[in-house]
Amino acid sequence: MLKKLAEEQLERLLEAGVEEFALQGLAGANMRTIAERAGVSVGALYKYYGDKEGFFRACLDRSLEALDAVLAEVIGKEAGFREYARRIIRALLRFSREHAGYVRLYCALAASGGKDARELAREIEGVTSRLYAGTIAAGQAAGDLRRDMDPAMLAFFFDNLLMMLQFTGCCDYYRERFRLYCGGTPEDQEERLERELLKFLEAAFTFEEAGIIHEA
Amino acid sequence: MLKKLAEEQLERLLEAGVEEFALQGLAGANMRTIAERAGVSVGALYKYYGDKEGFFRACLDRSLEALDAVLAEVIGKEAGFREYARRIIRALLRFSREHAGYVRLYCALAASGGKDARELAREIEGVTSRLYAGTIAAGQAAGDLRRDMDPAMLAFFFDNLLMMLQFTGCCDYYRERFRLYCGGTPEDQEERLERELLKFLEAAFTFEEAGIIHEA
């Protein structure tokens, strides 16, 4: 059996694929380049994944698994909003550091149009949207969070900031943009970024017309 | 002179180019399709713009001009932060409505990597970053805005939310995402979106440890 050898080369194929698709897009990615970078022949690549589309799907699935794994370690544990937000921010920062290629792929896909993009949105955001909206609604009920805003909207803005946080860590455009606004690279400023984002979020979430509800 | 005829067809070329590049990316865009959609021969397209790269650059410049025009009508007029934010949000919502193709192109470019993306970031965000940071610092000095946060970071998060606002209006993935979080389309919910975002921003910007600074 050559399977033993192929096992780790399949890893490398997916890794190379994620990087290539993220950098060049689905149309721009080159199957020969991917195979070469993984040290595998194009023939083998096609044997395992059928065609470009199928291989792309495999790369995507791999990325989604990694994201799920990160989210899984955050959800479940009960905590106040502030602690909860801090955990998510930390987890996403780590994800950006360890799986930059996945985030770049995610960013590229979100930018592409068509029905595929919409389906992808349902697949990825469906989970988090319910998760966030539920947690926020609970926080409102408990009196930790402001009640004068729609929990759906709060969740939406929350995720907006988190998406941008991810892109900021991994994608060239967003990294340069961070440098323009704040100076330095996102890596070097990770602590500052986490601290200030938390302050920003706390204010946005606990403010109320009548006064501040400072959490327990 | 055929120039008279070509003049309005050049418009259509750029328009078609923006749409195609935004939808398919630089690599995926098809020059034949663009020419056809504009009712012009490929030959003419190449006569005017040299090659794909040059034509792409022209499409991009056209988009940037449109963005500058929108920003120009917002800056200059002095106003408190709340009024200022409202103006920008309104302007960007209108921009999204009228120039969806430009926003999609912008989104696609931001997702692409490499040196081009970094240069683009400096070109686009350089202006707004100074603009926002300056306005916010002034607001802090005047006592309208919280002083316990770095104005650069405040400006950064502000722009993060505005970028996402734009994408939400124009790009398939982000539109679907909005639907998941909030229900309905961004167009139908424009008022709600504007109102809630303003509330969110106001809280995030005017909160302070010691209490709320309610603007004059």
Add this chain to the structure above:
DNA sequence: CCATCTTGTGAACAAGGGTTCACGTCTTGT
């Protein structure tokens, strides 16, 4: 150790698309 089967290889094939250029058509100047 040989026959057979499984799996990997990369040259070759075919389609797609960026780019060119010989030609036709329209404008201009006289």
Add this chain to the structure above:
DNA sequence: ACAAGACGTGAACCCTTGTTCACAAGATGG
């Protein structure tokens, strides 16, 4: 109205790239 020039046209060229397949190399079973 005609010659000269400018401009638009789109078929053809050629390179890139997704995909296949005849062959080679290694594994398996006896």
